[in-house]
Amino acid sequence: MAKVEIASLSKRYGENFVVKDLSIEIPQGEFLVLLGPSGCGKTTTLRMIAGFVEPSSGQITLGGRDVTTLPPWKRNTGLVFQSYALFPHLTVDENVAFGLEMRKLPAAERRENVAEALRLVRLEGFGERLPRQLSGGQQQRVALARALAFRPDVLLLDEPLSNLDAKLREEVRVEIRELQQKLGLTTVMVTHDQDEALSMADRLVVMSQGEVRQIGTQRDLYERPADRFVAGFVGRSNFLAGQCEGDGAFISAGGLRMACTAGVRGKGTLALRPEAVSVGPEAAHLDNSFEGVVEYISYLGSVLDVRVRLAPQDRIIVQIANRSGEVLPKMGDTLKVGWPATSGRVFAEES
């Protein structure tokens, strides 16, 4: 396992940048997730690391080895495909042994490594099966074992869970993460699924239309989103349009004056997490305190999503914990809402 360095990596098709100027250092043992909507260039980035897509510019280094111009078979990356791409004519054992065979490992050592890899993914005793005799979840684990068995410098996962059903997906998330931590695998995973990304990553790269929007931990992204896109893509946000005064004040379209983070000036957006809003008497003591009318309630079980109209143009969703015994708001009620200035993040209008 090794450190991965990516410097100013770009991929252009004609005039169109699919990946633009991506730079990141991935320390050994880190689980990095590339997160972004479909078509934002995640797979292209992963395939550049694996050697299937030639970068238009930039450099990729694996454990200090410049691999930018090396073909895939000389890179020593362990790639797990969305479709698993197991060799249908080979048994599970033979699939897992493939990378070891290519590396000319002696047969005895090979058998040992195969058994070890299958044990890690809990598929002992399945070695003689053909891929088509396995369930989807088992095939996925064979693909993982195959990519791990030869001890790659980096493990690359392209939406590895998207072909599994929802329940299994959550189990496998934990399994992959535990395995990754146990073996100290430097890992790059690609996904468009926010939950998956947040629950597995050490650090995330949020991408949109080929550009990196933000790199950071879950907490960085959630509490200090770099822009409006990240604020909307990681977790949920209310967005209010209006005017930023620059000194920590925001005038909403409905004419409400709100205390917020300082910095931005001019036309902009205020982003507010639904769960950062307090309701009832405690709301009165906060930097921002308003009264609104309850327009709509979604009862979600552990929480309620309540849509509150502060002004005709300003509506926010407020998330209320559903504690037992409490009186819950009803439609048409007048509700006190409030939040601290630091919860309202302002972003300049995107050009």
Place this chain on the structure above:
Amino acid sequence: MTLATSEVAIVRPRSRRPSSMALALIGPATLFCLLQLLVPVAILFRYSLNRFDPASYMVDALTAENYVKFFTDPYYLTVLARTIRVSVVSTLICLVMGFPLAYWLARMTSRWKNLMVILVVLPLFIGNAVRAAGWMTLFGAKGFINSVLLGSGIIDQPLTLMYTEMAVVVGIITVNLPFMVLTLQSVIEGIARPIEEAALSLGAAPFQTFRRVVWPLALPGTLAGTILTFILAMNAYATPVLLGGPKFTMMGPLVYDQFSQSNNWPFGAAVSFVLMATTLGLTFIAHTALRRRRVG
């Protein structure tokens, strides 16, 4: 973790009896195929046991003399050997030339792909006789190749290109190559690209990827394409006649001559049977040999 045992899903072939509906649907076609295949073959076989008489042509009999005649006359054995040789050589060349072309076509993602496929089958739009005539203008003593070579002073005597085994092999390849390419293309398209990429990322160079993954997965279809072109070559008629000339006899023209020139139907029928049996036999051998290698 209880997953490992609970998710076992072994695919078992389901034994189902064909419904009467299915039978009604596939019955007529099957019957037709069987009849139009079996009846002529049966009649042909019966003819091959008859005796030839120059005056009354075919006399009812039950004799093996036609087969004896074939297998004891070096001339006919030479014809058979030549037919097998030409077919094997042309089929192997079709395979070697066709595989890269088929692979390239199968993996092509450009919008020109359909055009390329049409270009591959285009030769089939030209009848064998017309094509062979084209080869004659190319290969003849005064043909294009000789004119160019003589004109540029590279040779001073025209080369004998027409009426050679080489000309026949080349001719048969041009007819059979499209069949080979189309068969292989569809087989290779059935191998998902990520499967190849998996091999590459696991450290297999392109040749290793071909040997360990593409070739074994393409084998059943390759066998089909090879058998198809081999059968076509064994039974070729127009190409050997037009490009091989009167002295270069292959089995197809021999059968025709016996029926139409010599009016010797019994012997013609026997030659047909030898041709059919040889083709089937060689096909079967190739099939089992490849099967065994794949399993072993």
